[in-house]
Amino acid sequence: MKLSGKSIRTFIGAKDYTISRNFYNDLGFKEIVTSENMSYFCSGDFGFYLQDAYVKDWVDNSMVFFEVTDLKSTLTHIKSLNLTEKYDKVRLSEIVHNDWGSEFFLYDPSGILWHFGKFKAY
Known part of the structure; x- marks a missing residue:
């Protein structure tokens, strides 16, 4: 049998679970509570699990890449x-252009680094 899947869902931690839940709701994800210490946040057919768990080394090294169709309008919307x-530790960059495409960065309240990007067409 060949490996075949339907989705990949990462797990990320939260330094303050309530603040992080509020942040992701404000960002526009739909929250589905899965237990008292974990929620699934989704946008369309994909998403991630937010846990009420904080391990500094893990969270400080967590990154998520979110591919979008219109990078400029996504940045404008997030701005x-x-x-x-609204959130003390949240940071947002401008668009950076790379050889492979373009992206901007958003740090969540715990320090998770989100890359919002669009790949060049080849």
């Missing part, structure tokens, strides 16, 4: 949410 004003 309009004022997340950097």
Whole structure:
């Protein structure tokens, strides 16, 4: 049998679970509570699990790449949410252009680094 799948769902931690849940709801993900210490956050057919668990080395080294179809409008939308004003440790960059495509960065309240990007067409 060949390896065949339907989705990949990563698990990320939260320094303050309540603040992180609020952040991801404000960002626009739909939350599905799976237990008292874990929720599944989704956008369409994909998503991730947020856990009420914090291991500094793990969280400090966690990154998620979110591929989008329109990078500029995604950045404009995220800026309009004022997340950097609402949450102390949230940071948002401008678009960076690379050989492979373009991206911008968003740090969540725990320090998880999100890459929002669009690949070049080849």
